[in-house]
Amino acid sequence: MTDSARQGPPERTMRETGQRRLRAMTYTAVFMVLVGAVLFALIPLAEADNRAYAAAPACPAGARADDCRARVTATVLGKKDEPSGKHTDYYLRLVDRAMRTDQVRLPDGRHLWEAVGVGDQVTVVYWQGEARQLRLGSLAQDTWRSPASDGRLPGAFAFSLLPFGLGLLSFCWWQRYRAGAKAYSAASAAGLVAGLMVGCVGFTLCLVGNGSAGQDVWQIARICVLSVVPAVVLSAVLSWWVTRRMRRMARKVVPVEPAGRRCLLAIVHGGVPYSVPGYCYLVVGDGPPAVTPDPTGGFARIALPPTLTVREVRPLTADDPAGWHGNYKDFGVVIACVDTNGDVPVRVAASRKTAPLVLGALLEAAAAEVG
Numbered sequence: 001m002t003d004s005a006r007q008g009p010p011e012r013t014m015r016e017t018g019q020r021r022l023r024a025m026t027y028t029a030v031f032m033v034l035v036g037a038v039l040f041a042l043i044p045l046a047e048a049d050n051r052a053y054a055a056a057p058a059c060p061a062g063a064r065a066d067d068c069r070a071r072v073t074a075t076v077l078g079k080k081d082e083p084s085g086k087h088t089d090y091y092l093r094l095v096d097r098a099m100r101t102d103q104v105r106l107p108d109g110r111h112l113w114e115a116v117g118v119g120d121q122v123t124v125v126y127w128q129g130e131a132r133q134l135r136l137g138s139l140a141q142d143t144w145r146s147p148a149s150d151g152r153l154p155g156a157f158a159f160s161l162l163p164f165g166l167g168l169l170s171f172c173w174w175q176r177y178r179a180g181a182k183a184y185s186a187a188s189a190a191g192l193v194a195g196l197m198v199g200c201v202g203f204t205l206c207l208v209g210n211g212s213a214g215q216d217v218w219q220i221a222r223i224c225v226l227s228v229v230p231a232v233v234l235s236a237v238l239s240w241w242v243t244r245r246m247r248r249m250a251r252k253v254v255p256v257e258p259a260g261r262r263c264l265l266a267i268v269h270g271g272v273p274y275s276v277p278g279y280c281y282l283v284v285g286d287g288p289p290a291v292t293p294d295p296t297g298g299f300a301r302i303a304l305p306p307t308l309t310v311r312e313v314r315p316l317t318a319d320d321p322a323g324w325h326g327n328y329k330d331f332g333v334v335i336a337c338v339d340t341n342g343d344v345p346v347r348v349a350a351s352r353k354t355a356p357l358v359l360g361a362l363l364e365a366a367a368a369e370v371g
Contacts, residue, residue: 021322026172032165039158043151043217050150053127066128072096076120081109087208089144092116092134094124104131105144112141151217152206159202159224167195189242193235194228201227246315249352250333253313255360258285263297264354265330269321270346272339274302282348284361307341310362313355324349335359 059068074094082089090106090113104124106113116122116136125133131143147153170191202224206217266282268275268291276291283290283297290301313335316325324331331349335358339346350358 022172022175025168026176029165029168029172032161033169036158036160036162036165039154040162042154043158046151046154047217053132056127064126068127069132070126072124072126074102074122074124076116076118076122077101078118079113079116092122094122096124102131104134106134106141107144112136112139115139147207152220155217155220156203156206159206159220160199163195163198163202163224163228164192165195167192170195189239190232190236193239194231197231197235198224198227201231246332250313250315253333253352253355253359255363256356257360257364258357261286261297262357263292263295264350264357266348266350266354266358267324267331268304268346268348270339271344272346274304275346276302282350282358282361284357288365289358289361304362304365305339305341306365307339308337308346308362309340309366310359311336311338313359320347320349335362337362 053069056067056069059065059070064070064072074096076092077095078093080091080093082091088109090109092104092106092113093101094104095101102124112122112134120136123135124131125135133140133142147156171188174188174191202220205220205223261283262285264282264284265280267280268282274291276293278293279291279300279302281292281295281297283292283301286297288303288306290297290303292299292301294300313333316328316332316334320334324334330351333350333352333355335348335350335355337346337348338344348358348362
């Protein structure tokens with residue numbers, strides 16, 4: 001294998017790759033915000049049916065028409081609850097004085113469902129042939145309606161895409177102008193996590209919530225706005241704890257000299273001939289550390305030079321390869337080195353369990369060269 005084939009990507013190429021990745025994230029965030037804004041603008045159109053129902057006058061006594069709200073007295077013939085996945089659907093079977101039967105679904109098994117019994121008389125509010133509300137004495141409850149019947153369906157995606165897109169934009173801004181090559185900080189991830197939290201709240205209330213909170217999309221909007229401050233505080237605390245834990249984990253890595261030959265999962269990355277794509281294993285305890293594509297370490301080994309000097313052990317940073325962030329379990333610890341033959345920065349990624357052996361092998365090889 002020639003030196004040009006072995007040559008890994010230089011630092012400039014790695015920075016350009018990180019910048020392209022950050023631009024792609026920014027474009028994605030802008031797209032999410034725009035789509036969320038469009039869906040938010042569609043909510044008033046989808047809520048036209050609810051506004052017309054609220055503005056409709058009451059029908060004359062004993063009359064039923066589509067342009068007014070009719071109050072019909074009905075008798076409960078039966079109650080039924082049907083398990084449906086992780087929730088239960090609740091139904092009342094009714095018959096009115098004209099012997100017309102109807103099955104009405106309630107949003108939950110509380111309130112009116114618990115109070116009503118077979119044979120009780122209830123008042124049903126009809127509009128455009130659909131039962132919209134049930135009354136039993138002082139109790140009143142809106143009937144269940146599909147999220148596709150009003151603004152909850154576009155609202156669910158608007159309330160999830162808009163805050164998450166804004167959180168992703170804040171993350172991209174922080175990485176572009178504040179983070180640089182430092183480790184991911186609590187501040188950089190706080191906005192992203194907060195946006196995810198608020199989006200989950202809005203999406204869940206729109207599509208899963210029952211009762212008035214699940215029916216009134218504008219009430220859900222108010223809840224989402226009120227949840228922003230606690231979400232930011234909670235996400236900041238959570239991000240700070242995760243970042244602190246990552247740094248503490250890296251500081252606890254101590255060198256352990258290999259007792260025998262081991263083939264470890266590790267990646268050497270830098271503008272050096274021994275940084276080769278596909279060479280993701282490191283053989284230690286059998287002479288100088290050597291990279292290889294073979295999990296057994298039996299062939300195609302390339303020995304690391306004695307000029308490789310360890311500088312520090314750290315967690316992942318913003319400019320580390322995306323593949324390492326995607327596989328934090330195996331490549332969450334980075335051993336930052338310098339090849340003194342040209343002062344080329346070199347990074348060795350390993351897991352928390354194998355990093356002590358990798359560090360010990362690198363230090364042992366450097367000590368042997370000095371000796």
